[in-house]
Amino acid sequence: MVKSTVRVSIDQLQNLIVAVLVRAGMAPENAAPVAHSLAVCEQDGVKTHGILRIDGFIDLLKSQSANGTAHPELARQAGSILSIDAHGGFAQVALAAFRDEAMAIARSTGVAIMTIGNSHHSAAIWPDIEPIAADGFIVFSCVSSRKRMTVWGGHSPVVGTNAMAFAVPRVDENPFVWDQSTSLISYGEVLLAARTGRDVQEGAGCDVQGKPTTSPQEILDGGALLPFGGAKGAALAVMVDILAAGLSGGSFGFEYSPPSSGTPSRGGQFLLIIDPLVANPTFDTRVSMLFDALRDAGADRLPGDRRYQAREISRVQGIEVDGESYERLRELAQQQMPRK
Amino acid sequence: MVKSTVRVSIDQLQNLIVAVLVRAGMAPENAAPVAHSLAVCEQDGVKTHGILRIDGFIDLLKSQSANGTAHPELARQAGSILSIDAHGGFAQVALAAFRDEAMAIARSTGVAIMTIGNSHHSAAIWPDIEPIAADGFIVFSCVSSRKRMTVWGGHSPVVGTNAMAFAVPRVDENPFVWDQSTSLISYGEVLLAARTGRDVQEGAGCDVQGKPTTSPQEILDGGALLPFGGAKGAALAVMVDILAAGLSGGSFGFEYSPPSSGTPSRGGQFLLIIDPLVANPTFDTRVSMLFDALRDAGADRLPGDRRYQAREISRVQGIEVDGESYERLRELAQQQMPRK
Incomplete structure (x- = not known):
């Protein structure tokens, strides 16, 4: 067929x-x-x-976990930080509502931070930041999420797969953008492996005692995913919880209620927006040189x-x-x- | 003996x-x-x-690569970005000279960026940022360095081992601080392995053709170090070059002259300083809860x-x-x- x-x-x-x-x-x-x-x-x-x-x-x-008619609101503004309360809605809605304001701040002071608390994300981050880079800004963003992963020798899920993304403008080219989780593999990959009876790769997870395992079922039965790059990836995942949930007032990964509980859990998103020309007027030319050098060194599969x-x-x-x-x-x- | x-x-x-x-x-x-x-x-x-x-x-x-009597200078200030020219001196000197000013900006607008161009670092980053976190700020910093590493399927060194560090204040406790390179192993480890005739771990480097190798000699003979976590670590290493060198005006890793050339090469450092209480007045309590949860999950070896x-x-x-x-x-x- x-x-x-x-x-x-x-x-x-x-x-x-x-x-x-x-x-x-x-x-x-x-x-x-x-x-x-x-x-x-x-x-x-x-x-x-x-x-x-x-x-x-x-x-x-x-399930009314997410509020589909929420009006995101500026909860607090002090200087270059916009603290948005998404009121249980999706982070993309809050970003769309306040993106222009954040970019205006970055244009004026060189840098703006937007935190989006009380929000759901559930999607890729790169679509959020690529347009901001296309307007000439460097953007770093990260999103906290439900606990799936343990860190630094732990045995229980405590942080999410906490993705981070980065975008930088390029002259006469699309922005350079990456978007990656801090886990070695995604939760979806574990579910798929369990369903199809395959093992996951080494280093991807641990069982309920914190022992490394390649069995997706052991990861799902009280075990946890593990960060990419071991302790170094763990450091990044915890940084994401601090920036995306700690600063925004959203839930940390470990605070999410079970999906079945009916109690909505809402995380957060962090965005850092920098006007590179404020810091260095020749930034654009310099970045072009870096990308030329990367290609020359054989890096032919750029994110x-x-x-x-x-x-x-x-x-x-x-x-x-x-x-x-x-x-x-x-x-x-x-x-x-x-x-x- | x-x-x-x-x-x-x-x-x-x-x-x-x-x-x-x-x-x-x-x-x-x-x-x-x-x-x-x-x-x-x-x-x-x-x-x-x-x-x-x-x-x-x-x-x-x-060798007069570094200027031991340099007077670091504020090259440009616009809003919340301080662009420092280290005039060939060490980054630590520039940071000491302008740290208070950067913290004052962060207190007033919530966020400050300091770039230190035309500088040498050659040391750990955590001693730079721990005192700033002890004063109540979140700090992220990174330093560009001489090319040692290749990325995304490349064959030649193009970026440095590009370290990044993060610090966050904690109530009644020392700041939480990590500092890590984006390479899997350090250049020093390769030199040591070559001298003692041992192999390096898998994934640590490639030979001159870009083929993975565990031979330290092949890495040194035109090969390159590799990032931790493969393509994800590569993304971080390139981000460091963009932030630390691209924004500061310092040399990218690939632009360093050979150590023997006598031509000084100077990199850059990037520091982001955030006043977390501007974004979220309950930040301190929230972060304590996160660290309690990390310990409860069995993470007993925190950076x-x-x-x-x-x-x-x-x-x-x-x-x-x-x-x-x-x-x-x-x-x-x-x-x-x-x-x-």
Whole structure:
């Protein structure tokens, strides 16, 4: 059987996702930035963070863990720090509402920090920061998440897979952007390995006693994921909890309630936005030289390269979406639609 | 033969190192912050970054690569960014000169960035940032360095071992501080392995063609070190070059001239200083809860724990220094001393 695929434009796809999210209880203006995040992932070939994630969003909305009609609010502003309260909504909504203000601060003082507390993220970080880099800023961002990982010889999950992302503008080129979790493998990979009866790679997790294991089932049965790079990755994961949850007032990974409890848990996001030309007027030229040197040294697989290639193909041919998933999106968009 | 050791106070040790650096051409006021960095490493048992490093400093001074009498200068200030030109001196000198100003900015706007261009570092980063965290600030810092490492499938050294460090204040406790390179192992470890005929660990380096190798000689003969955590560590190493060299105007790792060329190469340091209470007034309590949770999860080897224990012992018993090294320091301090 040949698997059918459809080709859609980014607008078509985004509009369809908006419709799905609105059906699930989101206000259209809140749904738009979330839908955009998922649609650009599909456009860039990052299928793990595209429409595959839509069920997670719907579950959060249906269980009322996430607030689909939240009005994010400036909780506190002092100098160059904007502290946003997402009021239980998605971080993308808060970012869309206050991004221009943060960039204006960075333009004026050279640097701005935005914290988004009381928020859900559940998506890739790079779609949040690439547009800010395209406007000329260096951006570092990280997101705290539900505990899945243990650190420094521990035995129980205590921090999330705590992703961090970085973006830098380049002259006449797409921004250089990376986005990576601090765990060696993702929680999804553990679930998949358990389902298909395969082992996970060494170093990926430990059992309930903190002993290294390659059994996905032992990781899931009270064990934990482990950071990439051992103690060094652990240091990064804890930094993410401190910046993304500690500064924003969001929950630390270990404070999330069990998914079944019905009590909503809300994390946080941290964004650092720097205007590089304030620090160094020749920054743009200098960064071009660095990327030339990286290519000369044989670094031919830079983060983002594959995404930008996929984006180009999507622009010309449309975004390729698996037919069955697309059909399901269309159904979700029409479910419980009031009959005319 | 029993190895002799001496016990000295931090002041004794620091004064002796100052004398050595002054003999090598440094102004006493410039020597003090550098000597302090080495002395606290000895105090905290971090022998790799203590007096072992003194020869590197002397070489830089004697070859006139480093300027021992430089007056670091505020090259540019716009808003919350202080761009310091170290004028070829050591970064520690520039930091000591402008640290209070950076902290004052962070107190007022919530966040400050200091870049130190045209500088040498050659020491641990944690002694730079721990005192700032002790004053109540979150600090992230990184330092660019001579190319030793290749990234993302490359074959030639292009970035340094690019260390980064992070510090956060804790109530009634020493700050939580980590400091780690982005390479899997240090260049010193490769040199030592080559000298003793041992292999280095897998993943630590590649040969001149970019093929993974455990032979230290192949790494040294045109090969390169590799980042910890593969592509993820590479992303961090490149971020360090962008922040520490790109923003400061210092040399990127690949721009350093060969040590034998006589042309001085100067890198850069980046410091981000955040007043956490501006973002979140309950930050202190929240961070205490995180560290309790980390201990509860079994994380019993937190970065910095061993250092603080060693510091306590040094305070009570004096700093233990190997007798031969101490004697050599005393000789170096008296060398070429004008006769009375």
